[in-house]
Amino acid sequence: MPNKTFFWFFLPTGLAMILFIGLPIISTGIQSFYAQHDQVVKEVKKCDPFGCTVSIVVDNEETTKLREAKPLGKFNGFGTYVDRNHLAIDEIKKFWNETESFGAFVDQVTNLPFYKALIFTLTYCLFVTPNVLLLGFIIALSLNAVARKIRGPLIFGTILPMIVTPLVGSLVLFWMIDSQGIIGANIQNLMNDPYLSLKSSKTLTWITIIIYGIWHHSPFAFVVFYAALQTVPQEPVEAAIIDGASRFQRIKHIVLPHIYPVVTFVALISLMDNFRVFEPIIGFSAEGSAQSLSWLIYDNLVNEEVILFGSAAATSMMTIVGIAILLAPVLIRTWKEFKTAR
Amino acid sequence: MRKILVTLLFLLFGTSAFADCNIKSGSINILANDFPALRTFVETSKQCKGSADFKVTHSSEHNKIAVPALTANPSEFSARIAANSSIVPLMNQDLIRPLDDLVKKYGKGIQDSQLITIDGKVMAVAFMANTQHLYYREDVLKDLGIAVPKTYEEVVAASEKIRASGKMQYPYAAAYKAGWNLAEEFVNMFIGHGGEFFKSGSAQPNINNAKGVATLNMLKKLSELSNPDYLTHDSEAIKVEWESGNVALMTLWASRSGTLLDDEGDPNITKATKLTGPATVGGGNIPAATLWWDGFTLAKNRSDADAEATFRALAHAASNKKMVADAADQAVWLVEGFVPGPKSIGVIEAVKMGAKPYPMLPQMGLMHGALGSEIVEFLQGKESAEQALKDVEAAYISKAKEQGFL
Numbered sequence: 001m002p003n004k005t006f007f008w009f010f011l012p013t014g015l016a017m018i019l020f021i022g023l024p025i026i027s028t029g030i031q032s033f034y035a036q037h038d039q040v041v042k043e044v045k046k047c048d049p050f051g052c053t054v055s056i057v058v059d060n061e062e063t064t065k066l067r068e069a070k071p072l073g074k075f076n077g078f079g080t081y082v083d084r085n086h087l088a089i090d091e092i093k094k095f096w097n098e099t100e101s102f103g104a105f106v107d108q109v110t111n112l113p114f115y116k117a118l119i120f121t122l123t124y125c126l127f128v129t130p131n132v133l134l135l136g137f138i139i140a141l142s143l144n145a146v147a148r149k150i151r152g153p154l155i156f157g158t159i160l161p162m163i164v165t166p167l168v169g170s171l172v173l174f175w176m177i178d179s180q181g182i183i184g185a186n187i188q189n190l191m192n193d194p195y196l197s198l199k200s201s202k203t204l205t206w207i208t209i210i211i212y213g214i215w216h217h218s219p220f221a222f223v224v225f226y227a228a229l230q231t232v233p234q235e236p237v238e239a240a241i242i243d244g245a246s247r248f249q250r251i252k253h254i255v256l257p258h259i260y261p262v263v264t265f266v267a268l269i270s271l272m273d274n275f276r277v278f279e280p281i282i283g284f285s286a287e288g289s290a291q292s293l294s295w296l297i298y299d300n301l302v303n304e305e306v307i308l309f310g311s312a313a314a315t316s317m318m319t320i321v322g323i324a325i326l327l328a329p330v331l332i333r334t335w336k337e338f339k340t341a342r
Numbered sequence: 343m344r345k346i347l348v349t350l351l352f353l354l355f356g357t358s359a360f361a362d363c364n365i366k367s368g369s370i371n372i373l374a375n376d377f378p379a380l381r382t383f384v385e386t387s388k389q390c391k392g393s394a395d396f397k398v399t400h401s402s403e404h405n406k407i408a409v410p411a412l413t414a415n416p417s418e419f420s421a422r423i424a425a426n427s428s429i430v431p432l433m434n435q436d437l438i439r440p441l442d443d444l445v446k447k448y449g450k451g452i453q454d455s456q457l458i459t460i461d462g463k464v465m466a467v468a469f470m471a472n473t474q475h476l477y478y479r480e481d482v483l484k485d486l487g488i489a490v491p492k493t494y495e496e497v498v499a500a501s502e503k504i505r506a507s508g509k510m511q512y513p514y515a516a517a518y519k520a521g522w523n524l525a526e527e528f529v530n531m532f533i534g535h536g537g538e539f540f541k542s543g544s545a546q547p548n549i550n551n552a553k554g555v556a557t558l559n560m561l562k563k564l565s566e567l568s569n570p571d572y573l574t575h576d577s578e579a580i581k582v583e584w585e586s587g588n589v590a591l592m593t594l595w596a597s598r599s600g601t602l603l604d605d606e607g608d609p610n611i612t613k614a615t616k617l618t619g620p621a622t623v624g625g626g627n628i629p630a631a632t633l634w635w636d637g638f639t640l641a642k643n644r645s646d647a648d649a650e651a652t653f654r655a656l657a658h659a660a661s662n663k664k665m666v667a668d669a670a671d672q673a674v675w676l677v678e679g680f681v682p683g684p685k686s687i688g689v690i691e692a693v694k695m696g697a698k699p700y701p702m703l704p705q706m707g708l709m710h711g712a713l714g715s716e717i718v719e720f721l722q723g724k725e726s727a728e729q730a731l732k733d734v735e736a737a738y739i740s741k742a743k744e745q746g747f748l
Contacts, residue, residue, distance in 0.1 A: 036746040041704060044461035048426070049468050049676050050633050050699045057460060058704050060436040074746065084740040091736075111725070113715070113737065179571050194511060197570030202722060285574035288520030288718040299715070302406040306431055306707045310744050 032080060032313035034073040037066045080314040088112045117291040125274040128213040132270050136221025144229045162219035170283025173212055205289040209280045221266050228259040268330050275323050293319045363658055365392035368651025373408060374423035376400040377597050379470055379673035386665040390658035394651045412437040415643040420652040424639050426700040429466055434704050438465060438639040444653040451661025453678050458637055468637035469660045470673040472597050474530060475688030476621055481614040482509060482590040494560055494623040497591055501567040504590050514567040515580040516593040523576050525714035531557040533698055534623040534630025545705045545747040547738050550731040556624055558720055558727040565721050587611050596688040600672045619691025631692055632700040705747045712738040
């Protein structure tokens with residue numbers, strides 16, 4: 001497509017993207033550099049059915065004046081980014097100087113909320129993405145080999161996990177792994193440990209969420225791979241069969257190279273999706289054991305009665321940077337291929 | 343003919359019953375938590391709506407919606423049913439209006455003790471009181487010869503005895519769900535130990551001390567006697583545990599007693615379910631519990647006409663003797679004419695024992711939030727109590743700095 005045609009073709013989408021994605025990101029970015037004004041408080045008498053006390057309230061008149069003068073809040077620069085609830089630069093320096101072994105240092109760092117969440121998010125990505133690719137590919141190959149008559153219903157059954165709303169899917173599993181649920185109770189019997197609980201142990205909660213993630217995301221990889229498999233030309237495959245290539249060799253040398261761009265695409269999308277893992281944490285009530293970056297944003301915005309816009313904005317920006325870093329190798333590779341293809 | 347007569351009678355009855363409200367215009371939209379007493383309260387106020395528009399949203403997620411919904415101008419809701427803790431963010435953001443004029447004009451039946459005044463201005467009208475207190479299974483305790491526990495140390499001893507007897511594996515339950523619920527249990531236990539959350543006169547945290555450690559250790563002891571999934575159990579979940587007969591001792595909200603003692607579920611368990619006051623802890627003399635009120639507030643960003651209509655409807659319920667008589671077992675009503683029944687014993691005992699109200703401080707929400715996520719690792723045995731408290735203080739300080747409190 002000539003560049004000019006492409007430009008006009010892309011313009012409406014581009015405008016919509018600037019309006020609905022670009023501008024909100026810029027606004028979030030600006031927000032992340034500001035903190036709330038210093039609170040002006042005053043002592044007043046408060047009376048309720050249980051008696052009167054003297055305590056403090058926010059002085060609304062003074063606060064309104066401050067807000068009107070500077071509606072964005074107090075400029076904080078990168079203050080929010082480096083505080084303890086985010087990158088925690090000062091804390092990490094302190095830990096480095098104070099701790100004696102590297103293990104103790106890592107322990108201290110992973111105890112900080114941002115790094116705790118980052119580690120879970122990365123672990124989740126690392127385990128879910130390759131498994132999704134592998135499982136999706138195996139299912140696609142298997143389904144491609146079964147008789148056409150039963151393929152339809154099988155495909156429908158396979159993409160069910162993707163159709164089920166993530167929250168509902170995780171809730172169903174949540175009840176099943178309850179210590180009195182079908183899976184939880186059976187595991188207790190099997191291990192002969194009445195105190196074993198999939199929900200109270202951190203490791204087991206992580207494993208549960210990761211397995212759920214693989215279950216939920218595999219159909220997407222499957223659908224794309226299955227479509228790609230339909231485009232594999234039959235001639236080279238038949239030639240390979242005549243040459244005596246095994247099924248494995250045919251997949252390795254003909255099918256995989258052919259659908260390689262699609263694999264990259266699925267890997268990209270999966271990585272992006274997995275980096276934003278959120279619903280299973282809510283569905284499994286796993287806030288105690290597993291926190292992701294998206295969950296931190298949610299927590300700052302709604303879990304407390306005081307909304308922390310600056311914190312949430314800073315975590316959002318860092319999530320975007322995180323995704324960009326994760327995707328960089330794949331993107332660079334695609335770009336190079338694009339260049340050579342031309 | 344008969345049909346017409348019935349209709350006429352109905353109309354006559356209808357008008358006479360609702361004549362006292364006579365709201366002609368305005369629109370009423372209420373945001374409230376979701377439990378039986380609040381539903382009753384809102385239903386009662388609806389009887390008086392007259393020709394005003396009436397909408398209500400009952401949601402257990404009310405805390406998450408309230409501030410954004412009331413910040414909009416005009417705000418989505420004309421009234422918000424709030425409590426000690428949830429009125430604070432509304433005050434901080436200046437989202438609710440003083441009610442003095444409306445109380446003078448339309449609040450005839452409302453008692454003075456119901457008025458929440460801050461700096462001399464009426465900001466809310468309370469209608470019920472709530473607290474968390476002990477529930478016990480009379481049959482189980484009797485069988486094992488255990489006296490009704492008065493302190494948490496006795497609760498631990500009793501639970502250990504029940505477990506040793508083989509009757510129940512997890513004899514104790516409380517809402518320990520990570521987040522708000524768990525933090526609330528910490529708040530109760532810390533106050534029971536005589537703790538103060540902030541250094542006097544400032545927003546500096548004050549929990550990393552011997553009282554905080556004692557609080558955490560007690561929570562840990564209790565959690566070990568609970569269902570291993572305790573970190574995912576909220577009030578509703580432990581209510582179900584109780585009704586399945588898995589639990590003999592429980593700390594739960596007074597407002598839930600109605601659903602525990604109703605006719606649903608195993609009649610033997612219901613019959614053996616008894617209520618008592620909140621327990622004390624660590625030799626203290628005030629109970630390890632906080633007193634709560636539920637009351638209504640009116641949105642500031644809404645027209646005066648809507649505020650007036652809303653106030654009149656809600657005031658009708660907040661001074662309704664018939665409602666408190668009919669729904670006497672749903673809550674401890676603060677409304678005139680309420681006769682406390684056996685289900686209100688928890689709150690009444692708590693007040694008698696000198697329980698403290700939940701601290702109504704502007705920065706308390708940040709502390710509550712920090713507690714809810716940072717003490718989990720201690721309960722899981724991954725961290726020392728001192729480290730957990732240090733984490734809470736550090737998490738609180740960063741948030742309080744961002745919010746301008748420090």
